Amino acid sequence: MTTLDARGISCPEPLIMLKKALKSQTPLTLLVDSKNAYENCELFAKKQGFVVTVQKDSDAYTLHIGAEHE
Amino acid sequence: MITKFKLPLVGALFAIVSVTLVILGNPGNMGLCVACFLRDTAGALGLHSAAAVQYARPEVIGLVLGTLIVSLITREFAPKGGSAPITRFALGACVMIGALIFLGCPTRMVLRIAGGDLNAIVGLFGFVAGIFGGMFFLNKGFSLKRTYAIAKTDGVALPFMSILLLLALIFFPVFLNFSESGPGAARAPLFIALAAGLVMGGVGFISRLCFVAGIRDSVFFKNFSMLSAFVALLVVALIGNLIFGQFNLGFADQPVAHTDGLWNFLGLGLVGFGSVLLGGCPFRQVILAGSGNSDSVAAVFGMIFGAALAHNLGLASSAAGVSDNGPMGFVIAAVVVLAIAVYNTFFNKKRRESA
Numbered sequence: 001m002t003t004l005d006a007r008g009i010s011c012p013e014p015l016i017m018l019k020k021a022l023k024s025q026t027p028l029t030l031l032v033d034s035k036n037a038y039e040n041c042e043l044f045a046k047k048q049g050f051v052v053t054v055q056k057d058s059d060a061y062t063l064h065i066g067a068e069h070e
Numbered sequence: 071m072i073t074k075f076k077l078p079l080v081g082a083l084f085a086i087v088s089v090t091l092v093i094l095g096n097p098g099n100m101g102l103c104v105a106c107f108l109r110d111t112a113g114a115l116g117l118h119s120a121a122a123v124q125y126a127r128p129e130v131i132g133l134v135l136g137t138l139i140v141s142l143i144t145r146e147f148a149p150k151g152g153s154a155p156i157t158r159f160a161l162g163a164c165v166m167i168g169a170l171i172f173l174g175c176p177t178r179m180v181l182r183i184a185g186g187d188l189n190a191i192v193g194l195f196g197f198v199a200g201i202f203g204g205m206f207f208l209n210k211g212f213s214l215k216r217t218y219a220i221a222k223t224d225g226v227a228l229p230f231m232s233i234l235l236l237l238a239l240i241f242f243p244v245f246l247n248f249s250e251s252g253p254g255a256a257r258a259p260l261f262i263a264l265a266a267g268l269v270m271g272g273v274g275f276i277s278r279l280c281f282v283a284g285i286r287d288s289v290f291f292k293n294f295s296m297l298s299a300f301v302a303l304l305v306v307a308l309i310g311n312l313i314f315g316q317f318n319l320g321f322a323d324q325p326v327a328h329t330d331g332l333w334n335f336l337g338l339g340l341v342g343f344g345s346v347l348l349g350g351c352p353f354r355q356v357i358l359a360g361s362g363n364s365d366s367v368a369a370v371f372g373m374i375f376g377a378a379l380a381h382n383l384g385l386a387s388s389a390a391g392v393s394d395n396g397p398m399g400f401v402i403a404a405v406v407v408l409a410i411a412v413y414n415t416f417f418n419k420k421r422r423e424s425a
Contacts, residue, residue, distance in 0.1 A: 007216065008150070008153070008216030008217045008218060009213065009215075009216055009217075010153060010214065010217065010349040010365070011283075011349045011350065012208065012283075012286065012287075012290075012291075012349065013208065013213055013349075015291060016208055016209060019291070035146060036278055040287075040291075040293075043293065044291055044293070047292070047293075
């Protein structure tokens with residue numbers, strides 16, 4: 001499974017990475033470390049119809065982005 | 071429910087605060103303008119000698135400290151940096167040169183439109199064009215690389231300097247320059263301006279209000295929530311201006327503005343382009359700087375430096391129009407931004423691959 005590491009990368013780059021990856025690499029795991037990036041990416045993936053689960057650790061958010069809803 | 075209306079409410083609050091500050095003494099359509107106020111602060115510190123624009127604006131001090139306080143409360147204060155600070159300094163300087171050719175940052179662009187200043191609509195087209203230009207490079211892989219955790223002293227440096235500036239302003243004004251006429255002499259009462267900054271800093275931090283993101287996210291990510299803040303700001307400021315007689319529709323005789331359409335377009339175009347590469351508009355950079363991001367501090371220092379350059383070298387426009395040196399200053403700044411964009415997109419590719 002693909003893992004995108006977007007920790008420390010400033011807005012809007014994580015979203016662009018995610019947007020490109022969602023075209024071909026789902027399911028994938030995305031790591032971000034700012035609340036801003038996490039919220040933007042979660043919203044974007046959900047709007048695209050993907051199932052998103054989030055795990056929050058002390059220094060990062062891990063987003064598991066699964067298959068599209070039917 | 072509240073989340074859905076959060077951003078329009080923030081925009082409306084921004085408008086109310088801005089219109090009120092103008093009523094209480096700030097220059098026309100300049101309730102809150104980050105570029106103008108950083109420029110005035112640069113003048114207060116003697117970094118440039120344009121006598122008409124010198125005042126350590128309490129609004130900016132408030133933005134930084136309001137962000138600091140709220141980010142400490144929400145435990146989001148995070149000293150971090152290391153993502154090309156010198157490049158960001160240069161981008162900040164170029165953004166400021168663009169803003170001073172237009173006469174305002176994106177915040178003031180919206181406030182100017184709400185005051186009936188049609189020159190700002192020309193600027194808006196430039197701003198959007200600049201954002202498209204910046205997004206072209208971002209989509210091709212532009213990156214200023216990662217930030218890392220840094221020393222706490224780096225994270226609190228700007229808030230600390232802001233407190234020193236505030237103390238000087240209140241207790242030792244003899245250290246600072248104050249305009250006796252011109253925009254720098256038009257000022258709302260100190261503590262009201264400070265309170266306005268504190269509130270908008272805190273609210274700006276929580277909402278992540280960003281004028282570049284408003285357009286960028288709508289066009290490129292089909293996310294219109296940030297744009298809704300813009301629209302609310304515009305509508306509420308427009309209503310406020312109509313009620314209080316500050317609305318004046320047209321191109322000519324607008325407060326602190328000129329009518330040169332080409333340079334209004336190009337000036338804000340440069341602001342849009344540079345701000346997209348920085349990851350946010352000047353307002354957002356100040357907010358990020360207050361929450362511990364030293365890369366944004368570098369951008370803000372770059373803006374202050376750019377303001378000093380713009381006035382010392384005669385690049386800044388005035389109500390009379392674009393200055394003689396303005397076009398050359400613009401060309402140099404635009405080339406610098408373009409070079410940064412090209413290099414960090416096409417010649418700097420090592421990173422990026424997934425872990």
